[in-house]
Amino acid sequence: MSVVLDTAEVPPAERAEFWHEAVSRTFIPLDVALLESVPSRAVIVSHALGAVQVSRVQAGPQRVERTAGLIARGGEDRLTLALQHRGTSRQEHHGLRLELRPGTFAISDAARPFAKELPEPFDFTALHWPRSAVGVSEEDLRVLTATAFDAGDGTARLVAAYVDRLARSAGSMEPRQAAWLATTALSLLAALAHERRGRSVPEAPETALATLARVKDHILRHLGDQDLSPERIAAAHHVSVRHLHKLFRFEGVTVARWIQRQRLDMCRRDLGRPAAGRATGRATVGAVAARWGFVSASHFSRSFRAAYGVSPREWQAGAGPVAVPGR
Known part of the structure; x- marks a missing residue:
């Protein structure tokens, strides 16, 4: 089932507040500041694929920040892969800076502060999952985060193509099939972590x-x-x-x-x-x-x-x- 959040029918004066709430509700608690005097239309289309969520996000210029205070409010167990389709994304992850252009992707860790600035209208696909679902060590996760991956290289190319195809077809799949395919996406991320650390991985046709x-x-x-x-x-x-x-x-x-x-x-x-204790204890x-x-x-x-x-x-x-x- 698709979940669509669209500011088209929201009065321009109320769009900033609506969008801030929509982004935090879809992903994790975030501070969102729009960089336009008159906010453009913004849309999020999301699909739940078992434990994984895939979303297509299109909006105007904005700045997104994840602070220590927001981490304390929850969502610290989640990771998000953002595959850029249009526009640029300038990001800072615990002191490291990177820039995403169309065709590149990066993974952010919700347990650590980060900031992203998108200075122009943008379009990206986001894969959002609990860190325990990938089944790799924290050391492996660290080599995946705060890095700009070029979708033209090695396993990164396969990850980008698979995530893009998954997002495009998610709305037409049966729930069980969607969950299987999402699990395969996470397996590809595990392979990418092995590749980044210079380790061979078992053959996985x-x-x-x-x-x-x-x-x-x-x-x-x-x-x-x-x-x-x-x-x-x-x-x-x-x-x-x-x-x-x-x-x-x-x-x-x-x-x-x-x-x-x-x-x-x-x-x-x-x-x-x-809510567990409200009625029955x-x-x-x-x-x-x-x-x-x-x-x-x-x-x-x-x-x-x-x-x-x-x-x-x-x-x-x-x-x-x-x-x-x-x-």
Whole structure:
């Protein structure tokens, strides 16, 4: 389903406020300052593809900033790839400056401050995802962020072409197919990280990527099953356990580690919901852990603290911004 945010019917005097809210609601909390006395029409068309969101953004000149204060308001677990189609984007990421021109892309990390200035009318595609979904280390993520990638080179060319095609066809795809294809996009980003660090990656033809996408979809639909195991997953997809592990080597993590990351992410989401206690009482930590497949409450608590830096109870009580998996 497409979500369209359009300022065409908004009075010019109200467009700045409307657009600021639209951008923050679509992506993460951001400060947006329009650079026109009479704001141009601006449009965002977004599609949810499983855990991934792909959006096409067209607007007039503006400046966008992500400050430490905004990071504290949420969204610190997200990353965004912006593929420039029209106009330029001058960016600053923790002291590093870069410029995007049409055909180039960069990845921003919502856990770190950044600023972007788009001095002319622009058009770009944005791929937005939770950092745990890619399955690479924090060191790998750092080589992906604050870098201008030329879409004419190596794996970067494949990433740009795939993201562009994904955005153009997202509105016509079935939800499950869309989620599979989005997972493949994240696999390509993992390959790009390996390439940037000078490491070889396991061979990943389209058939292997498609199998990996189906496996991930299966795991996400069965996260609450405490018996979910590599053996059961392999049997459900008619592959050997060895082959399953080989697929996940491309992700840079083991099957078990990827499952744990998804379970922790779901638990963190449920425990952090402020509306959980309004009518029926806030769900207990143990109940949430069991809902997402954790057998041992003590193991869950240790894993949660290791991933986020606080205990599940502290997070539920509103401990505030915490670290993200891998930090």
